[in-house]
Amino acid sequence: MTKIYTDANLDELWEEGLQTGEITYHTNDIATVETWQHSLMTPTMQLALQQILNCPFQGIMRRTYVESKTLELITLQFAQMLQDNTPGQQSMNLRKRDIECIYRAKDIITQNITNPPSLIELARQVQLNERKLKQGFRQIFGTTVFGYLHDYRLEQACQLLMTGQMNVAEVS
Structure with a gap:
């Protein structure tokens, strides 16, 4: 699965995520089934986004910094998804x-x-x-x-x- 974002798309996505505290991922898998995953942004995710938006570097250093922070966000999101799907984890029905x-x-x-x-x-x-x-x-x-x-x-x-x-x- 590949998702391509332009700088403008990412800026818009990150700004929205920081304002709402939520992030929505949209992917198309190999079978062309659309999937939407809606998750809350943890404080750690918000900090990583803030660091991307306020990147102090230019040129290749900026690119490397943003890529590493993006990988951090992906890792945090996967960890959250795995935690949400842990077998035996009981969830309450919340009104x-x-x-x-x-x-x-x-x-x-x-x-x-x-x-x-x-x-x-x-x-x-x-x-x-x-x-x-x-x-x-x-x-x-x-x-x-x-x-x-x-x-x-x-x-x-x-x-x-x-x-x-x-x-x-x-x-x-």
């Missing part, structure tokens, strides 16, 4: 309201990065029981609530360091 509550929980922890609520308090704030919040969060985002927060903190710190907005002491 639309539950999904909205879980997304609200994600927003709360990312907005309160320095002083996040406890899991019990977070569950209260989004009006879910703790079990449904934990299991639903893992099902939607592929990690625990505080695993997501940890990754988000690291990626925010990395972004601050890369842009030169803060030094290591300030970030820590």
